[in-house]
Amino acid sequence: MKRTVIMLLLTAWCFLGGAYAQNNADELMKQAQQNLAQKEYIKSRYLFLQAYNAYVSQGAYSKVVECGVKVSSLYHQENYYKEAFDMLRSTEAVVYTGEQKEKKAFPELRFPIIKERLQMYIKLKNPSRAKEQLDRLEETAKAARNDSLSNDLLYTQATYYYTFGMNAQGDEAINRLIGKYKAQKNYAKVNDCYKTLIDIARKANNSALVARTYDQYIVWNDSVKALNAQDELNALKRKYDESLNTIQEKDDSLSAKQYIIIGLCVLAAILAAVLVFGAIVLLRFIMLTRKQKKAISIANEHNELKTKFIQNISAQMEPTLDTLDAKLPGVKALHAFNAHIQELSELENSLDEPYEMEEKNISTFCESVMEKIKDKTKSDVTLAVNAPKLTVKINPEQLEHILLHLLQNAAEYTPAGGKIWLDFKKRGAHTHQFIVSDTGCGIAEEKRANIFKPFAEVKDLTKGDGLGLPICALIATRMNGSLTLDESYTKGARFILELHA
Structure with missing residues (x-):
């Protein structure tokens, strides 16, 4: 009897201890996410690391990967690349242990680890090592057979290709993803693709890609609005036809229902008016979009003209200043101001040209x-x-x-x-x-x-x-x-x- 009671107590203690450890790990992760939202990066990294260790002891492999990737991201955000790579190696080792224990592969857990390592090599401008990780990522996504990971892979491929100037391959990857979402009529995701592509192009300092994508995005928005307007038109037309059929049926069967027929005609007229109003609004929006695009182009052109104008004024001032007494404070200040304007203009026009080291x-x-x-x-x-x-x-x-x-x-x-x-x-x-x-x-x-x-x-x-x-x-x-x-x-x-x- 005593042995039975002791065994029950031990079982209960183990259960309560495991539950406490689980709750403690979840609390650490919650605190880490709160600190990350408040941009307390060092504290957040420390808490994610503590949660990582707690989840390792529990064998919660998905949580281990989530915390490990966060810790690595926070390390390389501060340029601590050695620590970031070490963290990913440690996380990968834990996943490998889990695979051996469960006797099955975890490609969905390896995917974020490989992706984080790839992003670091992209940031370090190391195309060969980045390509190795990209190939591994593609193999892992195929093994996982997960649509979400496949889409994530296409985003990541586009980022890699555009970063290293392979625009044709980048276009192929992003267009495949956009094609999938268009086929599913998931227009919100298509919008996200264009916005993400614009962000990728900006990070890669590819102004031509930014301009081209922005044009495609405007055309796509116009086409989506046209599609939506057509759908609404078809819906209204169906309702209108149904109203006419109802009116005809009522008119054929019951002459006493004339008031209902009149009411339906009024409703049809209102719907037609709404349709016309919607078409007018759509046309005005299209015209406004074109005007805004033209305004942006004019603003850029004016900015270039302003820079040239300032440079010309500065150059024309110099001969006149040379005729004045350079010892006077005002003349001396104007000489310095003129030199600074020239230097400022030259710098603005040569920001992409690196200095010799x-x-x-x-x-x-x-x-x-x-x-x-x-x-x-x-x-x-x-x-x-x-x-x-x-x-x-x-x-x-x-x-x-x-x-x-x-x-x-x-x-x-x-x-x-x-x-x-x-x-x-x-x-x-x-x-x-x-x-x-x-x-x-x-x-x-x-x-x-x-x-x-x-x-x-x-x-x-x-x-x-x-x-x-x-x-x-x-x-x-x-x-x-x-x-x-x-x-x-x-x-x-x-x-x-x-x-x-």
């Missing part, structure tokens, strides 16, 4: 840049450089241009006894940052949104034209990077220049 010792380089502002700081201002003796590929001339401008601004606005420092930090295998910080007055909150926009406000040119930061931001973009203001820093101003190798 060379190996430099980053510690020596940063020290030499900082040395150039020593005589421009106020008394007792501390200058510091925190950079390792590391060799990095950079364009020294353009990088010095940006850092020197940021440091000169810091020197101008940092009071006596303050501090200015330049930090260098690696953020992954192919990403590094240059951070310029000071203890000056900082930048007013209402001005932060426009500091990288040229001509955002009217200024006295003798006090600066405000084009320095916009020019630096464009140079950073051409160097495959970005220049941002750290708005969380409150002790002065802090600018972050992030470059990608």
